[in-house]
Amino acid sequence: MASLIGYYSLIIGFSISFLIIFFSIKNLSKSKLDNKIIFSVFFQFFFVSLSFLGLVQSFISSDFSNETVFNHSHTTVPTFYKISGAWGNHEGSLLLWLLVLTLFIFLFLLRSNDQPKKYRILTLLFQQIIIVGFFVFLIKTSSPFNYIFPIPNEGLGLNPILQDPALAIHPPILYLGYVGSSIIFSSALAAVVTNYISSSWAKHIKKWILTSWIFLTLGILLGSIWAYYELGWGGFWFWDPVENVSLMPWLALITLLHCTLVLEKKQILTSWVVILSIATFTLSMCGTFLVRSGILNSVHTFANDPERGLYILIFLFILVFLSIFIFLFFYKSEKTTTNSFFWLSKETSILINNWFMMYFLSVVLIGTTYPIFLEVLSSEKISVGPPFYNKLIIPFLVPFLLAMAIGPKLKWIKSELENKLNLILFLIISLLLSTFIIRNLDINFLINTILVTSAFYLFLITLKDFFSKKFKNLSQNLAHFSFSLLILSILFNNFLSTEIITNLKINETYENDALKINFEGIEQRDEQNFKAIIGKFVIEHNGGQTDIMQPELRIYNQPNIITSEADIKTTLYKDKFMTMNSVQNQEYFNIRYQVKPFMIWIWLSTFLISLSGLIGFFKKRYEN
């Protein structure tokens, strides 16, 4: 029943698209926006939501006549995960895409009353092109409401690794960011056509960029936290292709955000802003294509299907060609003649930011897609791992961090560096501080000192600014401060992490010169849809302190998969992290014990970064 409602709502939503397009074209020459348009956009959003709720309801009631539910659910799955299972698969997640697309255009129309009418209508039209594309994709290749007969008694179950609170809300949050960039794409195109790329457009679109960026940041954060405790590797970023495709739009968005500041202030860089707006959404689409087509060899790849990939690819090409065409055909170069840059000014420093960002973006893009091209060209199969990214990104982080510290101090148009003495003083302090710390660690002295110095520099300068600037530019200051905090936490986390991996039988003890791990035993517990085996380990540190760690193995009933749940003891200084794995037909358990300093600061600083975006969102004026 719910599936039927879902299916027909989807069809109705699709037909409304044509109604909207018809109304909009008719309305183009009129002076006022027709209310019919806003109503039909609302109804489209309403029916897509209804369709989505229909799918969720089918999941809740375990309606196995629905193929998607059958493939991804089971009666014993807890209700919360039945609900999140609705978007934890290909079909459902695309329906979520569509839902966010329609939600954003509806919000856009509501919140853009002060904008030119023609621009609003055109944005709506471009957004409808994307929406229609996704409707067709969804209905034709991946309908979430396919019917199966005879109706199975039981579903195939939800991948246990997805049965986790962080990952349950990860897709909706991530999608709000990912798909949110569609509105930037549509309105940039509309602004090009109406020749409205201006300071008032920049002011208006900035909010949308921020919205997308905040959600994308939070989405990546959630995914990262999940990977940390669920995958049992104790890391938070693996440079896996699936992670990279979310990082790329993030980098593009943050570049775009900085650029619109320049556009708002000086009416320059207009073409660059348009290109970035188009690139952001294209990268989001590419991400969807790469993840959904299964072309990428990623450990995170869940359900995928090459045919669907082909469709997204074609659609992607249409959108890219359309936007290039519109850009070349309609774009008029900037009217102002003051496009000269003085070398020391805020806009130059933002341009420097852009250059670095574009460099980081190309590194990630090439690293992610190179294996695909190589395989097509030479059928050689390769993978690109962390060393590639580390080597190319870390050296450039140093000037990047320094620029981040000094850039915001500059004024628009033409500037002098004030308080030069102060800036140099802080550099010396950070240099001394990092030399002192790094000397006591057993790591490469020169490289790491330089790296840590630049991070400390940004940290101290932004920290000082909290006091000296009071609440002026709070969001910018907080963002840069949190970024330095993030880099520092990551660096020290890398320097100081320790790890013990060993195989133990029950009642055996592992010993080294710092600690002793006693494997005291295991106990079993039955849960709703899995059986838990909980290990008990007593860790005696040399200082006399003891910890009890209880990592867990979960044996799920359907599908029959074992997952391991790490036991993590978190403090402000460090995480103690332990996982246990059984090895088939063996008495030994594979044990991994890690001490990871400053883990919580990595999460906290990323959270602060998105919070700074939120502050920026609610602040009326950024710059004086």
Next chain:
Amino acid sequence: MYGRKVKLRFFFIILVLITLILSVFLILKSLEENVVYFKSPSDIKTLSETNKNKIRVGGMVKKNSISIKEKKLNFIITDFENEINVSYSGAVPNLFSEGKGVVAEGYLKDKSFFLATKILAKHDENYMPPEVKAALEEK
């Protein structure tokens, strides 16, 4: 001669081109050094020489081949035509078991012995790394 604006623009374009060329060169150069090639046990048999580069070996874990000691885990990767012995000390992913697909990353000692530094986890019991699938389908 030319106006200040033209000069500035010219200078700007040159700067962009130079950085572009430099960064592409840099990226491609380190790609060459840092990629990890994927081989099946049969590919390894046909290698003319074993070098010291890191590679990935994929295939199935042979039935009854896992043996474990305190530090070391030994098993055999097979593509049903050739096989290779793997020695590993490190964390084992959940879905590592006999008769299932596996990808090990590490270094070749010789053509029949592989020293793994990492075994890659997969999230889905039905999921098989495309490389493994391709290697098996070739059979």
